Amino acid sequence: MTTMLTAVAASTLVVACVGTPRSPDSVAAPGASGPVAVAVESTGATATTSTLPTGAVPATTTTTSMSSTSTSSTTTTTTAAAWQAFPTSPVKPYPIPHGSSPLLSRIDTTDPVVFITIDDGLVRDPRVAQLLADHGATATLFLNSGPIRLDPGYFVPFLWIGGSINSHTSHHPHLRGLDFDAQRKEICAVVQQIDKVYGGNGGYFRPPYGEWDRTTLAAAASCGVRAVLLWKETMADGEIRTQGSKPIQPGDIVLLHFRTDLYDNLTALFAQLDLQGLSVARLEDYLPAA
Numbered sequence: 148m149t150t151m152l153t154a155v156a157a158s159t160l161v162v163a164c165v166g167t168p169r170s171p172d173s174v175a176a177p178g179a180s181g182p183v184a185v186a187v188e189s190t191g192a193t194a195t196t197s198t199l200p201t202g203a204v205p206a207t208t209t210t211t212s213m214s215s216t217s218t219s220s221t222t223t224t225t226t227a228a229a230w231q232a233f234p235t236s237p238v239k240p241y242p243i244p245h246g247s248s249p250l251l252s253r254i255d256t257t258d259p260v261v262f263i264t265i266d267d268g269l270v271r272d273p274r275v276a277q278l279l280a281d282h283g284a285t286a287t288l289f290l291n292s293g294p295i296r297l298d299p300g301y302f303v304p305f306l307w308i309g310g311s312i313n314s315h316t317s318h319h320p321h322l323r324g325l326d327f328d329a330q331r332k333e334i335c336a337v338v339q340q341i342d343k344v345y346g347g348n349g350g351y352f353r354p355p356y357g358e359w360d361r362t363t364l365a366a367a368a369s370c371g372v373r374a375v376l377l378w379k380e381t382m383a384d385g386e387i388r389t390q391g392s393k394p395i396q397p398g399d400i401v402l403l404h405f406r407t408d409l410y411d412n413l414t415a416l417f418a419q420l421d422l423q424g425l426s427v428a429r430l431e432d433y434l435p436a437a
């Protein structure tokens with residue numbers, strides 16, 4: 148694992164591991180790849196460099212509303228046996244779209260896996276990345292600009308465990324019906340922000356509310372987005388909510404949110420997956436860049 152240490156502008160944090168496969172347990176047990184070093188330059192004259200050790204997840208829950216921030220301490224973690232790793236054979240690289248990004252709500256695979264995606268970033272529970280790691284799971288994040296700007300370091304452990312950070316627009320608007328330039332601005336701004344802060348983005352995009360039109364797919368492609376990702380299931384109140392009467396299926400993409408109930412929803416999801424003989428795989432492994 149190559150680590151990049153770069154002095155950057157105030158409040159900006161650079162990590163050179165976006166989209167890089169990592170052992171799912173690397174948060175809990177540092178392996179050969181070691182910790183990720185990040186460089187943060189303070190607003191003062193002195194630049195400070197910090198190395199965030201694997202296993203050290205931020206110790207406070209931070210909730211962002213329009214204009215206020217509050218914190219509370221949390222420390223709980225859980226442990227579980229590791230799942231079998233999938234895919235077991237290489238997946239064909241995903242092509243760069245021409246003019247219009249493809250839209251996917253599931254991955255075409257018969258492997259007994261589903262994919263976890265987490266949106267927005269408003270409530271940042273420090274237990275979540277560790278919970279994923281303890282279960283050998285990972286997540287693909289779709290974030291708005293505010294949470295990245297306010298708390299960039301919170302999302303770094305999700306990269307350590309093999310996830311990626313992706314655009315979810317700057318301001319979470321209803322995109323459908325907006326013109327190309329307006330949609331492009333919302334999508335591209337966060338792609339560029341993620342590139343700047345984390346040294347790269349995952350290459351995916353999720354439209355807020357799952358609302359899109361053909362302009363959205365064209366605008367996303369113009370921002371370098373390889374796939375626009377929707378979902379098949381959501382988690383709410385500890386229950387999986389499927390579309391129609393079908394139970395959760397191999398290849399399905401599951402939507403969760405960075406909200407106060409994320410930890411409990413993930414715990415409930417893992418229990419349900421265990422019952423059905425399913426596990427969590429890296430979306431990035433099933434949609435690799437060409």
Ligand SMILES: [Zn+2]
Nearest residue numbers: 266267355356
């Ligand atoms: Zn959202």
